[in-house]
Amino acid sequence: MWRVWEEGGESSTAxxxxxxxxxxxxxxxxxTVMSYNILAQDLLEANQGxxxxxxxxxxxxxxxxxxxxxxxxxxxxxxLCLQEVQENHYKEDLHPVLSQMGYTCVYKRRTxxxxxxxxxxxxxxxxxxxxxxLLEFFRPETELLxxxxxxxxxxxxxxxxxxxxxxxxxxxxxxxxxxLLFNPRRGDVKLAQLAxxxxxxxxxxxxxxxxxxxxNVVLCGxxxxxxxxxxxxxxxxxQLFYRGLGAxxxxxxxxxxxxxxxxxxxxxxxxxxxxTENCQYTTGKETFxxxxxxxxxxxxxxxxxxxxxxxxxxxxxxxxMELIPGVTDITPGAVTQLEHTAERFRHTLSHxxxxxxxxxxxxxxxxxxxxxxxxxEVGATVDYIFYSPKHDSSDHxxxxxxxxxLKLIGRLSLLSEADLWSMNGLPNHIxxxxxxxxxxxxxxxxxxx
Ligand code: KL2
Numbered sequence: 001m002w003r004v005w006e007e008g009g010e011s012s013t014a015x016x017x018x019x020x021x022x023x024x025x026x027x028x029x030x031x032t033v034m035s036y037n038i039l040a041q042d043l044l045e046a047n048q049g050x051x052x053x054x055x056x057x058x059x060x061x062x063x064x065x066x067x068x069x070x071x072x073x074x075x076x077x078x079x080l081c082l083q084e085v086q087e088n089h090y091k092e093d094l095h096p097v098l099s100q101m102g103y104t105c106v107y108k109r110r111t112x113x114x115x116x117x118x119x120x121x122x123x124x125x126x127x128x129x130x131x132x133x134l135l136e137f138f139r140p141e142t143e144l145l146x147x148x149x150x151x152x153x154x155x156x157x158x159x160x161x162x163x164x165x166x167x168x169x170x171x172x173x174x175x176x177x178x179x180l181l182f183n184p185r186r187g188d189v190k191l192a193q194l195a196x197x198x199x200x201x202x203x204x205x206x207x208x209x210x211x212x213x214x215x216n217v218v219l220c221g222x223x224x225x226x227x228x229x230x231x232x233x234x235x236x237x238x239q240l241f242y243r244g245l246g247a248x249x250x251x252x253x254x255x256x257x258x259x260x261x262x263x264x265x266x267x268x269x270x271x272x273x274x275x276t277e278n279c280q281y282t283t284g285k286e287t288f289x290x291x292x293x294x295x296x297x298x299x300x301x302x303x304x305x306x307x308x309x310x311x312x313x314x315x316x317x318x319x320x321m322e323l324i325p326g327v328t329d330i331t332p333g334a335v336t337q338l339e340h341t342a343e344r345f346r347h348t349l350s351h352x353x354x355x356x357x358x359x360x361x362x363x364x365x366x367x368x369x370x371x372x373x374x375x376x377e378v379g380a381t382v383d384y385i386f387y388s389p390k391h392d393s394s395d396h397x398x399x400x401x402x403x404x405x406l407k408l409i410g411r412l413s414l415l416s417e418a419d420l421w422s423m424n425g426l427p428n429h430i431x432x433x434x435x436x437x438x439x440x441x442x443x444x445x446x447x448x449x
Pocket of ligand 1: 037043047050181222224373382435
């Protein structure tokens with residue numbers, strides 16, 4: 001009953017020796033990623049009822065802080081994605097030590113009066129920074145997006161050095177870190193926050209592709225959503241048909257079916273947000289371009305036509321129009337609002353970032369569920385490391401060697417809820433947060449740059 005390092009992730013049993021693709025082993029770049037919600041002291045104090053099982057001393061920042069830093073130092077991840085990082089603790093206690101350890105850090109505090117936020121740190125001797133995007137999910141002009149959560153998207157470039165000399169530069173790596181809204185009833189807000197995150201990742205990936213580079217992706221954080229439920233499905237399958245789902249169902253955190261709550265119908269957010277149902281940015285420029293595309297022909301965009309479809313003029317049958325029963329005699333008012341929206345929209349969210357989870361959410365021996373967080377009310381997986389996987393070459397036509405993608409080569413095992421209760425729950429004298437750290441090791445093929 002301990003956390004152990006597991007070699008060889010999901011493809012450990014595959015007989016295919018990767019050396020056959022990479023005879024030059026120096027062309028391989030291994031790196032580790034940690035995702036860790038370190039429990040902001042202000043949130044701990046605001047929700048004391050969740051920690052009544054804990055001895056008081058393990059709840060003190062002065063006790064937790066050295067243990068948190070020890071956990072990071074012990075595994076020394078190349079990339080570190082932290083959540084619930086309280087600004088004053090970041091400035092006074094965490095950042096100085098992390099800098100000392102060789103990390104370059106980017107911090108984004110939550111908006112409003114929230115005192116914590118996310119921090120993404122990377123080892124300066126292994127990666128160089130190409131771009132930083134700080135995302136705020138609070139959008140005053142969008143009613144749905146009234147919560148203070150944030151995200152960080154970095155574009156990093158792996159650097160292989162020998163002494164002070166740069167030997168090689170790898171294909172770019174997009175590293176995204178977020179802590180989505182907690183409220184189990186508001187899956188609709190979580191989906192919109194995730195869509196912003198995915199749109200930014202998509203735009204970073206596209207900017208690389210425009211330069212002829214294939215960009216790998218790591219998306220980690222606390223998604224406040226459990227495995228295999230709708231929000232998770234959207235991330236890992238790239239699609240979610242959400243029509244009529246209760247907003248509480250999206251995250252799967254708790255069963256709120258006995259309570260009245262609203263169901264999801266399209267559109268989830270207004271087009272003024274500038275994000276499509278494909279989780280991509282719509283820029284004025286793109287709309288303009290798509291209108292111009294067809295060799296000078298004037299064209300209306302799909303969105304524009306949808307907006308016009310139910311305007312008053314479109315709802316009146318011209319007097320001279322032939323009356324065909326059931327076809328031209330139907331007045332739009334006769335159709336229920338529900339049928340209207342059903343036919344107007346696909347009710348499907350999708351995205352084009354290929355992502356899978358580094359963890360399987362089930363413990364190999366016992367078959368029990370892994371948990372990443374535990375306190376007096378819940379034990380669950382809500383934290384993830386998602387990555388763009390390297391696809392097996394047999395998936396593709398012979399001779400088309402697939403370049404790019406990350407190979408999962410190891411991870412730090414999680415524990416079950418029972419394991420954690422046997423050590424008095426979280427936080428305890430060993431684990432200083434109400435979350436465990438997640439740690440995965442990936443391999444990147446530098447020759448695929
Ligand atoms: O679940 V978390 O903990 O990812 O570990 O994210 C939120 C919760 C975090 C930021 O809002 O604060 C915790 N009940 C339980 N936990 C809560 C509550 C609550 N009512 N409100 C905030 N958090």
